[in-house]
Amino acid sequence: MQPGSTERTRVRRLSDKAVTDGDALRRVLDAGLVAHVAVRDDEGQPFVVPVAYARRGDQVLFHGSTGSRLFRSLADGQPTCLTVTLLDGLVLARSAFESSMNYRCAMVLGVAQRLTGDDELDALRVITEHLLPGRWNEARQPTVKERAATLTLALDLSECSLKVSEGPPDDDPADLVDPVYSQIWAGTVPMRESFDEPVTDEHTPAGVPVPPYVRAWKRS
């Protein structure tokens, strides 16, 4: 299935920032580590919950606890939205109004499906490998009891959008020739995420080094 756009996911506000490129959407999902998922309780109160996730083909996968009322209601077919936002920098325009952030934001709408059996195990592998590439084969894999405590969900990328804000400030033309405001500094301040030195826990035997696959991890 190709990532799809519908009337509901057509970007209305700042529609010049909409990107209708399935590969670009997949790249944003692949670059993020945390998604925010909408779920409401029985009284209609919405919650926005952070989750670890991963893309597998044209699905996005995430998991929670089978003990979570909110996660169970997602598995029961409650419509949801999963959003991944990557913050790329700050934008300093000449006006406060045009000052903003550069970002990439992928949004997926739909009804999640609960995965089971080997499909669920594969999804857990994909989520672990997205977050911690190389770890799945070294770590202990889930037991029957751990699997029973885990609710693994998939959302198809059939209804989704990508909004990208990038580049320099987009100032009001009048500010560019204003005697005062044309004279101030304007531009962007890029942001990056990076890893610090790994911290070995107290139970790791002396002499066991940080694995090479961990040393290889980089963020943008």
Place this chain on the structure above:
Amino acid sequence: MQPGSTERTRVRRLSDKAVTDGDALRRVLDAGLVAHVAVRDDEGQPFVVPVAYARRGDQVLFHGSTGSRLFRSLADGQPTCLTVTLLDGLVLARSAFESSMNYRCAMVLGVAQRLTGDDELDALRVITEHLLPGRWNEARQPTVKERAATLTLALDLSECSLKVSEGPPDDDPADLVDPVYSQIWAGTVPMRESFDEPVTDEHTPAGVPVPPYVRAWKRS
């Protein structure tokens, strides 16, 4: 008003990670740059939308466009949730099941109120100064027309929660004495966000330096 916890915001899952300290919640809100807000359309489809925001006392402020149907429905009293998640690192346990992320997550529930007049202008200043400290006094402030295009909302911190995951992996005790799994490296990989060198836009006159207040910006 003190940040308050209610039955709805009591942390049920992993409740040992719940933090009931108003100051800690305020610090998380003060450290974040992007919040994710829940809003649903007329058909009940939820959306999770990233917003710039700021804390002002025991309120959280954010803004959108008056042209946005979704933002207008928040101003009309639709219950919402605003979540700020700070990702602090990756947690590599000996089992895939216990592997996770360290994070701080603040969640605010309620009905947003639209701000107007001087209160709205102050809120715009607070949001700009949170994102771009020092900028408000140098940038051009909003015109009447820009103000009319901006919908500024406030949520009281009367119903909120903070969940913090920190420290080393919390492994299954059996894995710590297992002949195979006790021998693998485990620990955390801290993450940090930082600013790159500012990028001056093409309209800035030659010789105008990056302002000292921009040079002073730091992330964790």
